[in-house]
Amino acid sequence: MLxxxxxxxxxxxARLGLSPEEIQTFGKQLSAILDYAHTLARxxxxxxxxxxxxxxxxNVLAPDRAEPSLSQEDALANSPQVQDGQFRVTAIMx
Amino acid sequence: xxxxxxxxxxxxxxxLCTASKMFCRCQVPASAVGGGDSQQPSPPNSxxxxxxxxxxxxxxxxxxxxxxxxxIAALALNCRIPERSWFDRKNYxxxxxxxxxxxxxxxxxxxxxxWIDIQVDATIKRIAISxxxxxxxxxxxxxxxxxxxxxxxxxxxxxxxxxTAPDMSSVDxxxxxxxxxxxxxRYLGLCSGNxxxxxxxxxxxxxxxxQGSSTLGARVEIKNxxxxxxxxxxxxxxxxxxxxxxxQGLPIDRETxxxxxxxxxxxxxxxxxxxxxxxxxxxxxxxVLEIDTVWVERLRQQMAELPQQRRTRFxxxxxxxxxxxxxxxxxxxxAEYFEAAANAGRELDISPKVxxxxxxxxxxxLLNAAxxxxxxxxxxxxxxxxxxxxxxxxAINIPTAKHVLRVMFETGQAPKEIxxxxxxxxxxxxxxxASLADSVLDAHPDIVAQYKGGKQTVxxxxxxxxxxxxxxxxxxxxxxxxxEEKLRSA
Numbered sequence: 122m123l124x125x126x127x128x129x130x131x132x133x134x135a136r137l138g139l140s141p142e143e144i145q146t147f148g149k150q151l152s153a154i155l156d157y158a159h160t161l162a163r164x165x166x167x168x169x170x171x172x173x174x175x176x177x178x179x180n181v182l183a184p185d186r187a188e189p190s191l192s193q194e195d196a197l198a199n200s201p202q203v204q205d206g207q208f209r210v211t212a213i214m215x
Numbered sequence: 216x217x218x219x220x221x222x223x224x225x226x227x228x229x230x231l232c233t234a235s236k237m238f239c240r241c242q243v244p245a246s247a248v249g250g251g252d253s254q255q256p257s258p259p260n261s262x263x264x265x266x267x268x269x270x271x272x273x274x275x276x277x278x279x280x281x282x283x284x285x286x287i288a289a290l291a292l293n294c295r296i297p298e299r300s301w302f303d304r305k306n307y308x309x310x311x312x313x314x315x316x317x318x319x320x321x322x323x324x325x326x327x328x329x330w331i332d333i334q335v336d337a338t339i340k341r342i343a344i345s346x347x348x349x350x351x352x353x354x355x356x357x358x359x360x361x362x363x364x365x366x367x368x369x370x371x372x373x374x375x376x377x378x379t380a381p382d383m384s385s386v387d388x389x390x391x392x393x394x395x396x397x398x399x400x401r402y403l404g405l406c407s408g409n410x411x412x413x414x415x416x417x418x419x420x421x422x423x424x425x426q427g428s429s430t431l432g433a434r435v436e437i438k439n440x441x442x443x444x445x446x447x448x449x450x451x452x453x454x455x456x457x458x459x460x461x462x463q464g465l466p467i468d469r470e471t472x473x474x475x476x477x478x479x480x481x482x483x484x485x486x487x488x489x490x491x492x493x494x495x496x497x498x499x500x501x502x503v504l505e506i507d508t509v510w511v512e513r514l515r516q517q518m519a520e521l522p523q524q525r526r527t528r529f530x531x532x533x534x535x536x537x538x539x540x541x542x543x544x545x546x547x548x549x550a551e552y553f554e555a556a557a558n559a560g561r562e563l564d565i566s567p568k569v570x571x572x573x574x575x576x577x578x579x580x581l582l583n584a585a586x587x588x589x590x591x592x593x594x595x596x597x598x599x600x601x602x603x604x605x606x607x608x609x610a611i612n613i614p615t616a617k618h619v620l621r622v623m624f625e626t627g628q629a630p631k632e633i634x635x636x637x638x639x640x641x642x643x644x645x646x647x648x649a650s651l652a653d654s655v656l657d658a659h660p661d662i663v664a665q666y667k668g669g670k671q672t673v674x675x676x677x678x679x680x681x682x683x684x685x686x687x688x689x690x691x692x693x694x695x696x697x698x699e700e701k702l703r704s705a
Contacts, residue, residue, distance in 0.1 A: 134492055136308050173301045173322070178502035185280035187235040187242035196260045196268065196367070206259040207364035210310045213356070 122152045219423045219461065221454050222431060223389055224381035225446075226418040227396060228374045229406040230352070231284045237351045237373035238275030238318060238501075239266035244368040259366035267371035269313030274500055277302070281349060281373035282325070282504065284405045286514050288375055289326025289347045291403055291521055296511055300325050302349075302498040310365055311354040319376075321495040324348035325506075331399070332523065333391040342392055343380035350374050375405070381420060381431075386451050393417065393443055398522045402547045410442050417446045421453045423461065432457070433469040437481055440474055449474040453481050525550055533557060533567040542575045548590040549574075555596035563604040573603060577617060581624045593627035594620075602630035610634070611641050614687055643690040645697070648681065651689070652697045655680045666702050674698060 123131075125141075128148040132139045139147065190196075193206055202209040233243060241262045245255070265273035289296055300323040304316040326347035332339050352372040357364045377396065383389050397415060400406040407414045417440040422432040437453060440446045453472070460467050472481040520528075522544055529540045529550075543553045553574055557567040578599070582589060602623065606616045611634060622633045634640055642648060655677055656663055665673050674695065681694040 130492075134306075134308075134494070173299075173497035174499060174501075174503055176499075176502045179505045181276060181502045182279035182282060183235075183240065183276045185233050185235050185278050186240060188240040190241045190262045190264050191268075193258055193261045196263045202362075204359070204362070204364055206261075207357070207366050208260070208310075209362050209364055212358055212361050212363050213310055 123148050123155070218426055219458050220426050220428075221384050222381045222422050222424070223383040223385075223450060224420040225379050225383070225389060225392060226420075227377045227393070228416045229377065229400055229408075230414045231281050231373045231375055231406060232404060233278055233280050233284070233373055235278060236267055236371040237278050237281055237349070238371055239264050239273075241267055241371065243372050257368055259364075259368060262368045263370065267313075268367055269315070269370075275318065275498075277501055277504075278373060283514055284373075285325045285347060285349045285375050286506070286511065287403055287518055288377070288400065288405055289329065290511070290515055290518060291399055292326060292329040292331055292344045292347060292377070294326030294329030294344060294347055296326060296506055297323055298506055299323065299503055300506060301503040302501045303495045304498050305350075306494045309353070310363055311356045311370070313354065313367065313370060317351060317353065318498055318501070319350035319495075320348035322497070325504075331392070331395060333388065333395050335385075335387050335391050340382075340388065342382045342388075344377060345380050346376070346378040348376050350376060381422070386447055386454070389419070389450050390443070390447055393446060395522070398546065402522050402525075403519050413441060416441050419446060419450050419453070421450055421457065422467075423454060423457045425461070432461075433467045435467065435469070435481075436471045437474055438471055438484065445474055445476060448479060449481055452479065456481065519547070533571070535568065535571055539571050539575060542579070543571060546589075548588065552589050552592070552596055556600050559597040559600040560603070563600050565600050565603045565607060569603055569607075570600060573599065573620075577620055578624075581621065585624075592624070594623045598623060598629055605630055605634065609641055609643055609690055611639060612687070612691065615639050615641065639688065641690050642685050642688050643693055645693070648689060648694055649697050649701075651681050651684055652677075652694065652701055655684070656698070656701060663702065674702075 125144050125148060128144045128151065129139065131151070132144070132147075197203050197206070197208065200208045235241060236243060241264050242257075244257045244262050266275055286296060300320065302318050303321040305319045305321065306316040308315055324346045327345065329344035329347065330341050331344060332341050334340075350373075352369045352374050354365050354367040354370040357366070379392070383392060397406075397408045400415075401408045409415075419437045419440065420434050421437065422434045424430065424432045435453060435457070437449045440449055457467050471484045473484040474481055525544050526540050529535055529544060530537075535543070542549075544550045553567075553571060556570040556574065559565075560567060560570050578589075578592070578594070582592065599620075602616060602619055605611050605619075606613065611619065615634075619630050619633045619639065622628060622637075623630060626633075628636075659677065659680070662673050662676060666677075677698050678691055678695045681689050681698070682691060
């Protein structure tokens with residue numbers, strides 16, 4: 122079972138603000154999902170090499186040739202706020 | 216000062232020399248390539264596509280050139296190349312990162328356990344390279360009032376990250392490391408090394424400990440160092456700050472600091488209380504790289520000569536001094552200019568040493584004064600040597616040669632043309648100089664008397680008069696010899 126602190130930390134990494142009630146609710150659900158995934162830990166993988174991907178492909182590489190991009194207008198078409206040809210968002214303070 | 220030992224490691228981000236981005240075929244923006252001032256910067260968000268904008272469903276395909284450039288760097292840095300390598304997602308949220316993760320490499324960098332030798336004063340020191348990997352750049356944020364504006368043209372531009380072990384112990388070593396790394400990458404044509412355009416950026420890890428202590432002090436990471444100057448000044452500042460803290464019995468926290476260029480200080484950027492959790496995992500959209508020996512050997516064959524190899528060769532092949540070698544191998548263009556001159560010199564009987572003197576002396580002087588690089592010089596190496604040949608066969612004297620070189624530099628004309636056009640040929644005609652010598656002696660009976668009285672140094676004055684009469688074109692040695700003969704026989 123995840124602690125409320127762990128759930129809060131994970132929510133923070135995902136930029137989600139959760140109320141204490143939501144931490145309770147989602148904490149239970151998330152723990153259940155982790156427990157289920159943990160079923161896999163019962164398998165003996167001693168003889169299995171670690172796998173980064175299950176794609177049966179390798180070395181899929183493109184030649185370094187530049188091709189046309191989207192127009193600026195198309196690139197910005199989905200943006201709720203635009204200024205000077207750029208995406209505008211609320212200021213980020215570090 | 217010497218009560219403490221300093222331990223420094225450097226992370227370098229170098230932008231690769233590719234035409235297109237890392238995972239899509241959008242063009243790399245000109246300002247990011249280091250193409251010089253002739254190129255206009257592209258309008259914001261005009262070199263973007265669904266992949267580098269992080270649109271759902273868009274699939275990345277890795278750039279072969281970028282992968283091979285990092286493999287070449289890894290080989291040049293004496294790294295071990297893995298048989299399998301893959302990309303990982305580094306997850307974090309920031310507006311300049313449209314996917315919510317950066318594609319990078321964490322578990323299987325393209326190079327590991329390498330080294331580079333640097334020279335500080337007369338000592339060679341080996342700096343271990345722990346990791347060379349490939350990743351993508353982010354977009355560019357500009358803060359305006361209460362808003363941030365985002366230009367994604369840089370999003371997805373290929374970057375190589377080179378990480379050293381904490382092997383450096385002084386600012387001097389940091390400087391030599393950064394310079395040697397830049398030289399290496401430029402020699403190999405992997406990175407423009409153009410600092411103004413952000414082609415190389417650094418992070419420094421600095422810790423200090425009392426002399427003799429074996430435990431490392433808390434590691435302070437200085438981020439976003441965009442110039443050599445910022446790198447060196449911030450490391451210097453940080454060493455002093457930490458020493459002061461230890462002397463005063465204050466704790467040094469493990470933290471990330473920024474560098475304030477104007478104030479010349481580092482400042483706490485982010486406390487490590489919520490140590491960043493990037494949740495790396497293998498990038499499922501990109502197949503693994505299988506790197507076999509055939510591929511690696513082909514790249515090794517393609518590799519240009521490294522600065523260190525060139526320095527060694529210059530010493531044995533041309534017999535130059537370490538100082539001349541350092542000047543001539545600083546960048547590949549200079550080294551190649553010199554070699555072309557040395558080759559042409561073989562035919563025209565001009566020694567490499569003489570060519571080296573003129574390149575590092577007069578030619579560098581002209582380049583510095585004009586703020587130009589040797590790559591833009593209008594004097595082909597062969598013509599430089601032709602000029603030196605004119606000098607060697609006494610067709611012109613040294614002051615004339617310097618003048619002709621300046622004209623060649625400005626106009627790109629051949630040396631012989633200039634000598635003929637300006638009538639600069641040295642006067643080595645015996646009869647003509649003899650008659651000049653006679654008139655000089657006639658005009659200065661007092662000096663002649665002094666000479667006969669034993670004051671032989673006045674000969675120099677008389678030679679000067681002959682030079683003056685010929686606007687500096689007389690062969691000074693011949694003039695001196697003729698004057699002396701006449702004075703003795705008179």
